[in-house]
Amino acid sequence: MRTFGKPQRYRAAFMRIGLAQLNPTVGDLVGNARLVVDAVRQSLQQGAELVVTSELVLSGYPPKDLLLREGFAAACDRAVERLAGQLPPDIGVLVGHPSVRGLPPDRIANACSLLHGGKIVQTIHKLLLPNYDVFDERRYFRPADHLELMEFRGRKLGVHICEDAWWGEADTFYHIDAPVYPDPVAKLAELGADVFINLSASPFEVHKPKRRDGILQRHVRQYQRPFVFVNQVGGNDDLVFDGNSVVFNAVGEKVVQMPGFDSAVQLIDLDQLPAPITQTEAPEPAQLLDALVLGLRDYMRKSGFTDCVLGLSGGIDSTLAAYIAAQAVGPTHVHGILMPSRYSTSHSVDDAVALAERLGIDAQVVPIDAVHKAYESLDIVGPELLSKPAALPDQNLQARIRGAIVMIRSNHHGWIPLATGNKSELAMGYCTLYGDMAGGFAVLADVLKRDVYAISRYINDVREGREVIPRNVIDKPPSAELAPNQLDQDTLPPYPVLDAILSGLIEEELSVETLCQKYPAEMVRWVAKRLDQNEYKRRQIPPGIKLSTRAFGSGRRMPMAAKYVLE
Numbered sequence: 001m002r003t004f005g006k007p008q009r010y011r012a013a014f015m016r017i018g019l020a021q022l023n024p025t026v027g028d029l030v031g032n033a034r035l036v037v038d039a040v041r042q043s044l045q046q047g048a049e050l051v052v053t054s055e056l057v058l059s060g061y062p063p064k065d066l067l068l069r070e071g072f073a074a075a076c077d078r079a080v081e082r083l084a085g086q087l088p089p090d091i092g093v094l095v096g097h098p099s100v101r102g103l104p105p106d107r108i109a110n111a112c113s114l115l116h117g118g119k120i121v122q123t124i125h126k127l128l129l130p131n132y133d134v135f136d137e138r139r140y141f142r143p144a145d146h147l148e149l150m151e152f153r154g155r156k157l158g159v160h161i162c163e164d165a166w167w168g169e170a171d172t173f174y175h176i177d178a179p180v181y182p183d184p185v186a187k188l189a190e191l192g193a194d195v196f197i198n199l200s201a202s203p204f205e206v207h208k209p210k211r212r213d214g215i216l217q218r219h220v221r222q223y224q225r226p227f228v229f230v231n232q233v234g235g236n237d238d239l240v241f242d243g244n245s246v247v248f249n250a251v252g253e254k255v256v257q258m259p260g261f262d263s264a265v266q267l268i269d270l271d272q273l274p275a276p277i278t279q280t281e282a283p284e285p286a287q288l289l290d291a292l293v294l295g296l297r298d299y300m301r302k303s304g305f306t307d308c309v310l311g312l313s314g315g316i317d318s319t320l321a322a323y324i325a326a327q328a329v330g331p332t333h334v335h336g337i338l339m340p341s342r343y344s345t346s347h348s349v350d351d352a353v354a355l356a357e358r359l360g361i362d363a364q365v366v367p368i369d370a371v372h373k374a375y376e377s378l379d380i381v382g383p384e385l386l387s388k389p390a391a392l393p394d395q396n397l398q399a400r401i402r403g404a405i406v407m408i409r410s411n412h413h414g415w416i417p418l419a420t421g422n423k424s425e426l427a428m429g430y431c432t433l434y435g436d437m438a439g440g441f442a443v444l445a446d447v448l449k450r451d452v453y454a455i456s457r458y459i460n461d462v463r464e465g466r467e468v469i470p471r472n473v474i475d476k477p478p479s480a481e482l483a484p485n486q487l488d489q490d491t492l493p494p495y496p497v498l499d500a501i502l503s504g505l506i507e508e509e510l511s512v513e514t515l516c517q518k519y520p521a522e523m524v525r526w527v528a529k530r531l532d533q534n535e536y537k538r539r540q541i542p543p544g545i546k547l548s549t550r551a552f553g554s555g556r557r558m559p560m561a562a563k564y565v566l567e
Contacts, residue, residue, distance in 0.1 A: 015155055015195075015271070018043025018051040019256070021243045021264045023234030025302050026060035029079040033058060037086055039265045040093055046267040050092040050152060054199050054232040055126075055162045056110065058083070058097040061201035061232055062239070067140040073100045073108045084115040092116040092152050094159060096199045099123065103142075110141045112159055112199050114150050122150050126161035127184050134203065134239060134546065134555040137163075147187045158193025158225070160184045162200040165215060165229075189223040195270060196225050201232040204242040204291050205549055209260065210281050213246060220252040226270055233263055235298030238543045238553050240291045249273050261290040285458035288451060288547055289324070292443065295545035297328035299441055300416060309409045310418040311402050311436070312336035312356065312363065314348030319355050319473050320456050321420040321443045331360035335415060338365045339402045341372060343390070351470045358468050368401045399435025407438060416440040419542050424449040426541060426552060427502050428492060428527070429534030437541055445544025446551040448502065449478070449495040493523050501527045507550045536560045 020039035024032040036053055043051045055061055059076050066072050076098045087093055092114060099111035101123070110126035125144035129137035150157040164184035185196060196219060202212060212229070220227045226249055233243035240261075247256035247268055253276035258264050260282070268274075282290075300308065308325050312318050318336075325334045338352045349365070356363035375381050375397060388394065410417040419439030421431045423446050431437050444452060456469045477489065492498055501519055504510040505528055515524045538552045539560060550556050 015153070016047050016049050016267060016269045017228060018046065018048035019228065019230050019245050019247070019258060019264075019266045019268065020051055020053045020057075021230060021233050021245045021258050021266075022053060022057055023263045023298070024054075024057050024060040024232065026063055026236050027066055028060065029058060029075060032060060033079055033083045033086070036083060036093065036095060040087055040091060042265045043267060044088055044091050048091060048267055050094070052094045052197055052199065052228060052230045053096055054230050055096040055112075055201040056098060057199075057232065058095060060236060061241075062135075062236065063098065063140075064136075067098060067108055073098045077101045080113055080115070080120060084120055085118050087115055087118070089117050092121075094150075094157075094197065094199060096161065096201075098141075099125075107142045108140055109144070110137065110161060112161055114152060114159075116152070121152075124148060124150065124159055124161075126164060127181060128163040128167060130163045130166075133550075134553075143181070147182075147184055147191070149188065149191050149193055156192050156194045158185070158188030158191070158196045160188060160196070160198055162198065162202060165196075165198050165200075165219065169215065185219045185223070189225065193225060196220075196223075196227045198227070198229045200229060201241060203239040203546065204287075206284055206287050206547055207281070209242060209244040212244075213254065216246065216248055217252045217254075220248045220250065224250050226250050226273065228268070233261065233294075235295040235545070236302070237299070238546050238551070240295040240298075240545055240547075242291065247273070249276070254279065260287075261294045283458065283462075285451070285455045286462070288447065289455050289458065289463065291547055292324045292447070292455075292545055293327045296324055296418075296441065296443055299543075299545075300329060303416070305414075305416040305440075307333040307335060307413065307415040308418050308441075309335040309337065309406055309413070309415040310420055310439075311406050312338050312352040314338075314344075314351035314355075314473065316452055316456060316469075316473050316478060317422050317425075317444055318420040319351070319469055320452055320459075321418055322355060322359060322361060323456075323459060323469065324443055325418060326359045326361055332362070334359070334361040335409065335413075336361055336363040337402075337406060337409065338363060339368050339405060340365070341367075341398050342369050343398075347472060347476070351473050354470045355468075355473070358470075366405055368398065368405070371401050372398060396432045396435060399432035403432075403435040403438035410440070418443055420444060421541075422447050422449050422452050423548075423552070424492075424495060424499055424502060426538055427506065427534070428498075428530050429537050430492060431537065433537060433540060437537070439542045442542045442544035445541060445553070446547040448499040450499045493527065497523070498527065502531070505531055506556070507548050509550075532558070532562075 022035045040051050058079055080097050096112050099109045111123050113123040114121045127144040129141050131138040150159045167183040216227050228247050230245045231243050232241040234241055242260050244260045245258040249255050255274045257279055336356055340349050406417050417439040419442040422444045425431050456474055460467050460469050504515045512528050535558050
C-alpha cells in the first residue's frame with residue numbers, strides 16, 4: 001500500500017542554491033563523484049547553502065544493464081557514502097544515484113539523497129518510471145512506496161526526479177497508471193513544499209527544451225511555488241542531454257536559463273531571484289548542430305578515441321559530417337579519405353579538397369579504380385557482374401572497396417571510423433552494408449536529408465558567417481556517383497516529399513491511408529514498403545545520435561522477419 005503523507009501548510013523558502021549542470025560518464029563512479037565535489041566547492045565559494053545535481057549523476061544516465069550486474073548498485077551506494085565524507089560539512093548536496101540501501105533483495109531505486117555534515121541525511125525515490133521510446137526504467141527500478149518532503153535548514157523541499165514532473169503528458173503513457181500513481185508534483189505541493197526541485201536526465205529532441213519549460217510553468221502557475229530544474233548535459237551512447245537547466249519564480253516567469261550543451265555551475269538566491277528573462281528558442285538547425293557536435297565529441301571521448309576517419313566524397317553528407325567532426329574534436333584529429341572511382345566527377349574531388357583546406361583537416365586521395373579493375377580482371381566477381389557494369393552489384397562493390405579502405409586506416413591508427421549516411425537514405429535502404437554503412441559511429445543517422453541541407457546553410461550563413469561548406473556541394477543534385485550520370489532522384493522521390501512522408505511514417509506513426517490523403521498514394525505505398533523491407537539493414541548500422549522523437553535504434557523496435565499488408 002503506497003502512502004503519500006499528510007498535507008502541511010505552505011510557507012515561503014529562502015535559500016541560496018548552486019545548480020550543478022554536469023556531464024557524467026556512465027559507470028565512472030570515481031570520476032562522477034569528482035565532478036560533484038568540484039561543483040560543490042565552486043558553489044560554496046559563491047555562497048551556496050545547497051547544491052542540486054542531476055538524475056543518477058553518480059552512475060551517469062542511462063546506466064542500462066550495468067544495473068543488473070552483481071554489485072553495481074551497491075557500489076553506487078558506497079560511492080554516495082564516500083562522497084558525503086568528501087564534501088565540505090557546511091553545505092547540503094542533492095545527488096542522484098541508483099540505490100539498494102534498505103530495500104528488499106532484487107529491488108533497485110532511482111534515488112536522490114541529501115548529503116550534509118558528512119552523512120546521508122535523507123533519501124527519496126522516483127515514483128514514475130518511464131518505459132517508452134528509449135526509456136526502460138521498469139526493467140531496472142521499482143517505484144517509490146511513498147512521497148515525502150525533504151527538510152533542510154527549516155525549508156521544505158519538494159524534491160522529485162525527472163519523469164515525476166511529466167505526469168499526465170499525453171505521450172508518456174502514464175494515463176494507464178493514473179488510477180495507481182498520483183501526480184507527484186501535486187502531492188508535494190499538498191504536503192507543503194516551499195520549492196519544487198527536479199533532478200533530471202532528460203534527453204534532447206529538437207524543440208524539447210521549449211516543451212519542458214511549458215511543463216514546468218504549468219506546475220508553477222498551478223501551485224505558486226518556485227521551480228528549480230537541473231538537467232544532465234553531455235552524450236552517452238546514442239543519447240544527448242542538452243542541459244538547459246532553468247529556474248521559474250512563483251508566478252511562472254523564467255528567471256534563470258543555463259546554457260545548452262555545456263557544463264555549468266550557477267548560483268541562485270530564492271529570496272532574491274533575478275528579474276524575468278525573455279528568450280527566443282534557437283533555430284532548429286542550430287539545435288541539431290549543437291547536439292551533433294556534443295554527441296560525437298562525448299562518444300569519442302568517453303570511448304577512448306582521440307581521432308576519427310571518414311570518406312570524403314564531395315557530397316553534402318560527408319561534408320557535413322566532416323565539419324561536425326572538426327568542431328567536436330578539432331581539425332587535426334579528423335582524417336578524410338577521398339576515394340574517386342571511374343564514375344566520380346572532377347568537381348566532387350575539387351569540392352572535397354576545398355572542404356579539407358577550409359576545415360584544416362588531414363586529407364588523402366586514394367583512387368579506387370585500380371582495385372575495382374582488379375576484381376574484374378581476376379574474375380573474382382564472376383561473369384554476372386562483368387556483364388552488367390555499373391548495375392547494383394557493381395555499385396555496392398565500389399562502396400565496399402571504399403569501406404574497406406576506411407577500415408584499414410581505422411585499424412592501423414586506432415581512429416574511430418565515421419559512417420555518414422543520413423536518415424532518409426537509411427530509411428529507404430539507399431546504403432550499402434559493409435560499404436558506406438561501415439563504421440563505429442553514424443553521425444547523421446537521425447538527420448533527414450532536408451535537415452542536412454538546412455544545417456549546412458546555417459553553418460555558412462550564421463555559425464561561420466562565411467562559405468565553409470562549399471556552395472557547389474549545397475547546390476548540386478545529390479548523387480552516389482556509382483554509375484554514369486547517376487542522381488539520387490533517379491531512384492528516390494524528391495527529398496522534400498520523401499522526408500515529409502518519412503516523418504509521418506516514422507516520427508508520427510501515421511498510417512499509409514492517412515498519408516495518401518496528403519501525398520501521391522503510389523509514392524506513399526512505395527516509401528512505406530521500402531521502409532519496412534530495409535529494417536534488416538538498419539539493425540546493422542553503427543550507433544548514432546538521437547535527435548527526433550523517433551530515431552532508428554533503441555527507441556524504435558520494429559520486426560525484421562514480418563509481413564504486414566499495407567492498407
